[in-house]
Each structure stands twice: as structure tokens, then as C-alpha cells.
Amino acid sequence: MPKTAYVRTKPHLNIGTMGHVDHGKTTLTAAITKVLSDRGIGTFVPFDRIDRAPEESARGITINISHVEYETGTRHYAHVDMPGHADFIKNMVTGAAQLDGAILVVSALDGIMPQTAEHLLLAKQVGVRHIVVALNKADAGDPELTDLVELEVRELLGAHGYDGEHVPVVRVSGLRALEGAPRWTAAIDALLDAVDTYVPMPERYVDAPFLLPVENVLTITGRGTVVTGAVERGTVRVGDRVAVLGAETETTVTGLETFGKPMESAEAGDNVALLLRGVHREQVRRGHVVAAPGSVTPRRRFTADVYVLSTEEGGRRTPLSTGYRPQFYIRTADVVGDLDLGECAVARPGETVTVAVELGRAVPLEPGLGFAIREGGRTVGAGTVRTVEG
Ligand SMILES: Nc1nc2c(ncn2[C@@H]2O[C@H](COP(=O)(O)OP(=O)(O)OP(=O)(O)O)[C@@H](O)[C@H]2O)c(=O)[nH]1
Numbered sequence: 569m570p571k572t573a574y575v576r577t578k579p580h581l582n583i584g585t586m587g588h589v590d591h592g593k594t595t596l597t598a599a600i601t602k603v604l605s606d607r608g609i610g611t612f613v614p615f616d617r618i619d620r621a622p623e624e625s626a627r628g629i630t631i632n633i634s635h636v637e638y639e640t641g642t643r644h645y646a647h648v649d650m651p652g653h654a655d656f657i658k659n660m661v662t663g664a665a666q667l668d669g670a671i672l673v674v675s676a677l678d679g680i681m682p683q684t685a686e687h688l689l690l691a692k693q694v695g696v697r698h699i700v701v702a703l704n705k706a707d708a709g710d711p712e713l714t715d716l717v718e719l720e721v722r723e724l725l726g727a728h729g730y731d732g733e734h735v736p737v738v739r740v741s742g743l744r745a746l747e748g749a750p751r752w753t754a755a756i757d758a759l760l761d762a763v764d765t766y767v768p769m770p771e772r773y774v775d776a777p778f779l780l781p782v783e784n785v786l787t788i789t790g791r792g793t794v795v796t797g798a799v800e801r802g803t804v805r806v807g808d809r810v811a812v813l814g815a816e817t818e819t820t821v822t823g824l825e826t827f828g829k830p831m832e833s834a835e836a837g838d839n840v841a842l843l844l845r846g847v848h849r850e851q852v853r854r855g856h857v858v859a860a861p862g863s864v865t866p867r868r869r870f871t872a873d874v875y876v877l878s879t880e881e882g883g884r885r886t887p888l889s890t891g892y893r894p895q896f897y898i899r900t901a902d903v904v905g906d907l908d909l910g911e912c913a914v915a916r917p918g919e920t921v922t923v924a925v926e927l928g929r930a931v932p933l934e935p936g937l938g939f940a941i942r943e944g945g946r947t948v949g950a951g952t953v954r955t956v957e958g
């Protein structure tokens with residue numbers, strides 16, 4: 569049976585749930601789809617369809633990011649549910665790199681925890697400009713304690729450069745909303761209203777040359793290799809030639825889908841799957857970039873302003889020095905790089921310094937691009953590209 573084509577009727581945005589492990593991101597994601605499907609718009613996606621890997625159900629945590637789709641009265645959303653566990657921050661950053669706005673989920677029972685702050689910092693760094701807070705588990709929390717958690721969260725938002733005073737903070741219960749309790753389904757409506765009104769429609773650079781950072785690579789039996797991700801800029805049509813930067817190959821797009829629905833062309837902001845002619849699954853990886861041929865040249869060397877996280881923020885205890893070789897998280901890529909601190913030679917936790925970086929492999933870079941620096945499973949710094957060199 570031929571699949572129904574995607575019909576663009578409402579503006580499309582990319583949002584997602586982030587926050588500390590077990591604070592209820594996946595439950596809330598399922599609850600949002602439930603409330604909307606009860607209203608007759610969209611399909612309910614149960615919890616075990618979101619966390620569907622055997623290891624996820626065995627451990628009771630999210631490991632991989634997953635995407636669900638839904639519509640409110642005014643918008644179409646692709647929603648990424650991100651893992652909270654510290655071991656899977658890598659997957660969280662990949663998910664966050666494509667968002668126009670994020671729902672920061674904070675358990676009203678536990679308040680701010682380490683990955684609440686780390687996710688906020690990483691989101692800011694990869695360019696998430698707007699946050700809405702869901703104070704989850706409000707069914708079980710004491711209202712006065714919840715007030716304190718709200719104050720704490722607003723302060724944390726402010727400390728990371730968000731408008732802590734005005735960010736909407738909505739008290740929800742994903743669990744009770746899933747069960748259909750009217751008070752809590754109404755809270756989901758309030759949360760979606762906050763997202764609809766507080767996260768503005770971003771400017772989409774549809775006229776720029778096409779660029780898509782690869783989030784995932786799949787094989788469709790009988791059809792070939794598919795890459796998925798959000799289109800960062802430009803448009804792409806079936807039949808277009810594209811370069812796969814990282815795989816150093818050029819190919820033709822032979823199919824285009826969003827959430828299983830075929831489309832003729834995709835544009836900046838769309839969350840899509842591209843079928844690539846004659847490309848083998850092993851050739852392409854997360855972190856590669858699919859782009860209009862000749863439109864970008866991957867580079868290895870750049871200068872950047874880097875903030876070295878303080879020890880209290882979960883950063884290092886000791887200074888960084890020239891020759892330090894951490895991992896750089898740039899768009900969906902994770903690349904090793906050498907740091908040169910020039911004359912200042914060392915950078916202490918809590919300091920901001922200008923550094924020169926030489927990456928282990930070339931990636932598309934441009935001034936203003938944000939990135940995170942991680943080492944041995946923790947975030948140690950956050951930076952912005954200043955200049956790009958050959
Ligand atoms: N009381 C109460 N419990 C909740 C609520 N939402 C989630 N929970 C419980 O909290 C636990 C964790 O929920 P998840 O949705 O898996 O949390 P998560 O944030 O997705 O966890 P990770 O993805 O592993 O970081 C589960 O036992 C849920 O049933 C809520 O609103 N109220």
C-alpha cells in the first residue's frame with residue numbers, strides 16, 4: 569500500500585525533553601501524545617514504544633534518543649526524548665543539536681540534580697535558545713517544596729543565560745496525565761500552550777545551500793542506506809546531488825521521508841530520513857554532514873572562546889594546559905582535538921580563554937558555532953568558534 573505523503577499544514581518546530589535521569593521525560597513524552605490523541609490530533613505513543621531497546625526496559629532508563637511527532641492547534645512538532653543518565657550525554661547532545669526549544673524536566677520531588685544543570689549548559693552551547701520547564705511529579709510533591717524547586721530552577725536558568733524570570737514553569741504529572749486524570753491532562757495542555765507561545769518560530773535559512781548533520785544511519789532492506797537528522801539549512805529534493813562530508817563521497821538522494829511519510833522536498837527545520845544511492849551503511853556515521861556539493865569545506869583548525877567549567881559545575885579540579893586532548897562535540901559530531909592555549913599557557917576551572925584547536929578530523933565549521941568539550945565522561949568546557957583556519 570502506498571504511504572500517505574506528508575502535507576505541510578502548520579509551521580514545524582523541533583523540541584525535546586531533557587533533564588536528570590528518572591525525572592520523568594519519557595513518561596511526559598508519552599503523556600503529551602496521549603493527551604493530544606484523546607483530542608483527536610495525532611497518535612498515542614506509549615512509554616514502551618519510546619524506550620524500546622531491550623537494555624532500556626531492563627535498566628528502566630532511556631539510552632537512545634527517540635523521536636515522536638505531534639501537532640497542537642497551531643504547530644507541528646518533532647519531539648526528541650533524550651536520555652538523562654550521565655553515561656549517555658553523548659546521545660543527549662546529538663538530540664539537543666537539532667532543537668528550536670527544549671522542555672527541561674525537573675522532578676518536583678528531587679529538584680535540581682547534576683544532569684539538570686549539565687543538560688542546560690550543553691543545550692545553551694549547541695544553540696537551544698528557548699526553554700520551558702516542566703516541574704514533573706507534581707502529583708507527589710509538597711506544594712511548598714515545589715515552590716522552592718521552582719525558585720532554584722529559575723536561578724539556574726538565569727545563571728546559564730536564559731531569562732529565568734520569564735521562562736514558563738508548568739507543574740505537571742506525566743504519570744497521572746497518562747492515566748487520564750483531568751487535573752493533570754489539563755496541565756499537559758498548559759505545558760503545550762507554553763511551548764506554543766514561548767518558543768518562537770525560528771528563522772529558517774531555506775535559501776542557503778542544503779546542510780544536514782547526520783544523527784543516525786539505518787539500512788532499509790532492499791532500498792539502501794538512510795541517514796536521519798534535522799535539516800540545518802537550505803532545502804533538498806528527491807534527485808538532488810549531495811556530498812557526504814566525513815565519508816568523502818557524493819551521491820544522489822533517491823528518497824525523502826518524515827516520520828514515515830514520503831515528501832518531495834524537505835526544508836530547514838524538517839526532521840527527515842534521506843535515502844542515499846549506492847552508499848554503504850559502513851561509510852556513513854553520526855557526526856558526518858550531508859550538504860550541497862561544494863557548499864562547505866570541512867576544516868580542522870580554528871580559534872575559539874572557551875569557558876572552562878568550575879569544579880562546582882562538575883568540571884575539572886586542575887587547570888588545562890597546551891597539549892590537552894579532549895573530545896569536541898560539534899553539531900552531531902564527536903571529534904578529538906588538540907588545545908593550544910598560546911601565551912596564557914594554562915586555564916583554570918571557572919576561566920574563559922581564547923584557544924587554538926586542531927581537530928583530529930575535518931568538519932564543517934563557521935564563526936559562532938557552539939561546541940562542548942568533554943573528557944572521560946564529563947563536560948569540562950563550552951566554547952564558541954571565533955575564526956576558522958585552513
Ligand atoms: N509520581 C510520579 N512518578 C512519575 C511521574 N513521571 C514519571 N514518574 C516515574 O518516574 C520514573 C522514571 O520515569 P521516566 O519517564 O522513565 O524518566 P526519564 O526522565 O525518562 O528517565 P531517563 O530517560 O532514563 O533519564 C518511573 O518510575 C515513572 O513511573 C509523575 O508525574 N509522577
Ligand SMILES: [Mg+2]
Nearest residue numbers: 593594629630
Ligand atoms: Mg527516558
